[in-house]
Amino acid sequence: MTTDGALARLIRSAAGRTATAEAEACELCAAPVADVHPHLYDIEAAEVRCVCHPCSVLFAEDGAGEGRYRLVPRRRLRLPPVDTAVLGVPVGLVFFVPRSDGTVTAQGPSPAGAMRWEVDAAAWQRLTATFPQLASMAPEVEALLVNTVRGLDEHWIVPVDDCFRMVALVRREWRGLSGGDGVWPAVERFFAELTERS
Known part of the structure; x- marks a missing residue:
């Protein structure tokens, strides 16, 4: 598939x-x-x-x-706020996936699916030095999921399938150019329902 x-x-x-x-x-x-x-x-x-x-x-x-x-692992770990601004990604709802080859991609949901950027590897390494939990992420299958939209400050290590569920939710709920009235409450519910697990 x-x-x-x-x-x-x-x-x-x-x-x-x-x-x-x-x-x-x-x-x-x-x-x-x-x-x-x-x-x-x-x-x-x-x-x-x-x-x-x-x-x-x-x-x-x-x-x-x-x-x-x-x-794809099941681990979910809530993190304290992570300063992802140093990674140069200009969106507040995004997930970062480290790859086996040392690169890192950032993906943000949109009405058409996930938008994708390459993240500066040196910036990611500096961030993992500050937040050692990020260095424990399994390449390809775990992601740093961040939501700083509308005053939220959510930072999680999650399996990538959680990220795909979030992308699907945004795609399903999005209306018009700005997203409409339903998308952001749905995203807030998504994060409220995340639970830590090992």
Whole structure:
């Protein structure tokens, strides 16, 4: 499944479609998957794939699948405010994903999906020196999720599938040029419902 495919499914799910309307299946073995299920990140295709719990166990180690797939972790960690202004990204709702090759990308939601920027690697290294938790992030599959829109000050380390859910939410709720009345309350609810987990 492409990232756009995963995004489309998240949008349909968020819109209230029932599981019986379109049953989800593991993208490795085709077994049915529960509403809440693990994900793999396909490094080569840069795609998130839905998997069942038995298949996810096969990818618990990073070297599994010849390194092509990484199991998306479940960890969520709330952080104190992180000064992301030093990264030069001009938006207040954004997530930062470190990559295996040492680069870092920033992605922000928009009505058309995620916008993407490359972040200065040296600036990211300076930030991780200030916030050691950022250095613990698993490349490709964990992100620093930030929301400083409308007076909020939310900073989290989350799995990338949480970020894709947030992008889908913004895309679904956005109306007109400014987003309309529903998008920002929906984003605030999204962050209010995040819970820490290890």
